[in-house]
Amino acid sequence: MKQLPFLIMLAALLVAPFVVYPLFLANALCLALFACAFNLLAGYSGLLSFGHSAFLGTAGYITAYTTKSWGYPPELAILLGVAASSLLGALFGFLAIRRQGLYFAMVTLALAQMVYFVCLQAPFTGGENGIQPVPRGHLFGVIDLSPNMTMYYFALGIFLIGYGIIYRTIHSPYGRVLKAISENEPRAVSLGYRVDQYKLLAFVLSAGLSGLAGSTKVLVYQLGSLADVSFGTSGEVLLMVLIGGLGTVMGPVIGAFIVATMVNYLAQYGSWVTVIQGVIFVVCVLIFRRGVAGEAMALARRWRLRAGAVAKP
Amino acid sequence: MSWLHMLVPSASQLAQMPAQLLIGLINGSFYAMLSLGLAVIFGLLNIVNFSHGAQYMMGAFVAYTLLNVLGVGYWPSLLLVPILVGIVGMLIERIFLRWIYRLDPLYGLLLTFGLTLIIEGLFRQGFNSSGVPYGMPPEFRGGINLGFIFLPYYRAWVIVASIIVCLGVWFLIERTRLGAYLRAATENPALVQAFGINVPRLITLTYGFGVALAAFAGVMAAPMQNVSPLMGSNIIIVVFAVVVIGGMGSILGSIVSGFLLGLVEGLTKVFYPEAASTAIFAIMAIVLLLKPAGLFGKAR
Numbered sequence: 001m002k003q004l005p006f007l008i009m010l011a012a013l014l015v016a017p018f019v020v021y022p023l024f025l026a027n028a029l030c031l032a033l034f035a036c037a038f039n040l041l042a043g044y045s046g047l048l049s050f051g052h053s054a055f056l057g058t059a060g061y062i063t064a065y066t067t068k069s070w071g072y073p074p075e076l077a078i079l080l081g082v083a084a085s086s087l088l089g090a091l092f093g094f095l096a097i098r099r100q101g102l103y104f105a106m107v108t109l110a111l112a113q114m115v116y117f118v119c120l121q122a123p124f125t126g127g128e129n130g131i132q133p134v135p136r137g138h139l140f141g142v143i144d145l146s147p148n149m150t151m152y153y154f155a156l157g158i159f160l161i162g163y164g165i166i167y168r169t170i171h172s173p174y175g176r177v178l179k180a181i182s183e184n185e186p187r188a189v190s191l192g193y194r195v196d197q198y199k200l201l202a203f204v205l206s207a208g209l210s211g212l213a214g215s216t217k218v219l220v221y222q223l224g225s226l227a228d229v230s231f232g233t234s235g236e237v238l239l240m241v242l243i244g245g246l247g248t249v250m251g252p253v254i255g256a257f258i259v260a261t262m263v264n265y266l267a268q269y270g271s272w273v274t275v276i277q278g279v280i281f282v283v284c285v286l287i288f289r290r291g292v293a294g295e296a297m298a299l300a301r302r303w304r305l306r307a308g309a310v311a312k313p
Numbered sequence: 314m315s316w317l318h319m320l321v322p323s324a325s326q327l328a329q330m331p332a333q334l335l336i337g338l339i340n341g342s343f344y345a346m347l348s349l350g351l352a353v354i355f356g357l358l359n360i361v362n363f364s365h366g367a368q369y370m371m372g373a374f375v376a377y378t379l380l381n382v383l384g385v386g387y388w389p390s391l392l393l394v395p396i397l398v399g400i401v402g403m404l405i406e407r408i409f410l411r412w413i414y415r416l417d418p419l420y421g422l423l424l425t426f427g428l429t430l431i432i433e434g435l436f437r438q439g440f441n442s443s444g445v446p447y448g449m450p451p452e453f454r455g456g457i458n459l460g461f462i463f464l465p466y467y468r469a470w471v472i473v474a475s476i477i478v479c480l481g482v483w484f485l486i487e488r489t490r491l492g493a494y495l496r497a498a499t500e501n502p503a504l505v506q507a508f509g510i511n512v513p514r515l516i517t518l519t520y521g522f523g524v525a526l527a528a529f530a531g532v533m534a535a536p537m538q539n540v541s542p543l544m545g546s547n548i549i550i551v552v553f554a555v556v557v558i559g560g561m562g563s564i565l566g567s568i569v570s571g572f573l574l575g576l577v578e579g580l581t582k583v584f585y586p587e588a589a590s591t592a593i594f595a596i597m598a599i600v601l602l603l604k605p606a607g608l609f610g611k612a613r
Binding site: 019048050065095096098099101102103105106107109110111113114117118121231235238242268270273274275276277278279280281282284285286 | 331352361409412413417418419420422423424426427428429430431432433435438466517526546550551553554556558587591593594598601602605
């Protein structure tokens with residue numbers, strides 16, 4: 001019963017590519033994994049990062065470059081991308097967890113902007129043009145990823161692995177301690193937890209999984225681009241998690257699909273997309289802070305309470 | 314030992330040093346004015362005003378519109394624009410910000426980020442992203458040759474004006490009765506309210522004042538660069554880094570670190586131009602390592 005929402009989502013994702021363009025879906029899945037990874041940090045550890053584009057983009061560049069220029073197979077290229085973003089995450093985390101709250105957000109924002117400038121100038125990123133076309137290659141040397149359908153199910157597999165890791169983390173004793181730190185840090189300290197180590201590990205985990213999303217995303221559209229490291233991407237992932245529900249397991253997935261759909265269908269209206277995103281931000285912060293998943297859960301709880309009240313007079 | 318030569322300036326580097334330091338001082342003026350506004354707003358509202366860059370950009374565009382539609386020149390704009398944009402700021406505070414004071418301050422960052430997207434999107438829709446020229450006011454055309462450097466009059470004016478404005482704000486907050494109310498309300502709003510001071514109105518006025526400062530910086534910037542919808546988002550992230558380095562606790566701290574980092578950025582352009590755009594972020598990382606609370610900040 002508790003797993004019902006997840007099973008519905010899984011079923012929907014399995015049949016979806018027969019109805020909707022598979023590459024759009026695959027891209028949305030990568031964004032969903034990115035949003036879940038972000039949520040692990042922002043929703044469960046209380047560390048609001050404004051610079052997650054750095055991890056998505058860096059891993060993407062590494063994967064794009066190693067497959068295109070060195071001819072690496074996709075699995076190795078993705079692994080290298082994840083390694084690079086985890087390393088970057090360790091560095092960022094080491095610096096950023098020295099400050100809390102607002103300053104943490106500003107520090108991550110500034111560090112990500114530094115990565116953006118480095119990517120803009122570095123010779124191997126292709127500057128404004130990015131790296132394209134990125135070959136998808138053969139998975140383990142056997143499975144050809146070039147058909148869009150195959151690519152979709154590969155992305156779905158990656159998404160499920162990442163989602164599983166995040167789910168296990170949240171529901172592990174380690175995840176409970178993270179939640180405790182985010183709710184009352186001084187108390188967690190006084191209970192003897194090494195708060196900084198917990199935070200740093202959460203940061204690295206989140207960065208690595210964002211990298212996994214970024215590396216896969218590059219293979220989907222066969223493009224490693226500057227947009228992925230730019231500040232706009234950090235804002236967008238924040239929007240996804242906010243719409244879906246900060247600190248809910250499935251909310252970020254819902255939010256990612258909403259944002260991806262919006263960006264896709266409103267692309268022709270130019271800057272109005274930005275305006276609409278801004279309006280949604282404002283609405284979410286002012287009246288819709290629990291997000292779609294949070295509101296749904298609150299609604300379900302109210303129903304259950306009412307049913308319970310009727311059952312025992 | 315090949316890296317040692319980087320520490321010893323060459324003749325050509327020495328030659329371009331004054332010019333780059335001047336540019337650094339100009340940039341520093343803007344960093345100082347913007348981080349000052351952020352600090353004033355943060356002090357009372359406990360909000361990091363993400364839309365500060367967008368409001369700076371609005372200042373430049375309102376000045377542009379006043380000049381090209383109504384024929385209002387640079388000097389009146391210098392006073393009019395901050396008032397107009399400041400009023401917009403007060404409306405924003407009354408309509409949006411006042412609902413979130415009881416929440417985690419991070420929601421303030423998210424809300425003002427959303428407002429930034431709205432403002433920037435609208436301006437990008439109205440004017441295109443490449444921007445429009447404002448034109449140098451005629452009395453500032455040309456410059457003076459100081460021997461070691463050619464100093465355009467307008468740049469000299471920007472430096473002088475921003476120093477005056479920064480010190481004026483410092484005086485207003487640290488040395489006047491109004492500033493005393495403000496500082497008291499920062500410490501304990503409930504108590505100040507009990508003494509009969511209208512704290513909500515003080516909050517609205519403070520936000521309007523901070524926004525007006527950003528708009529003033531925008532007018533100052535207009536003649537020097539293309540007035541573009543993106544000019545705000547380009548500078549605000551750097552200003553955030555400045556604020557992390559300096560700490561938002563003190564007014565004087567934010568002014569000093571603004572100018573200082575502008576100069577450091579200028580110096581980087583002389584010695585290692587590739588790193589000029591990342592220098593301030595790198596300094597931020599070093600400061601976080603050595604003095605996590607910031608140069609002038611209290612541990613928080």
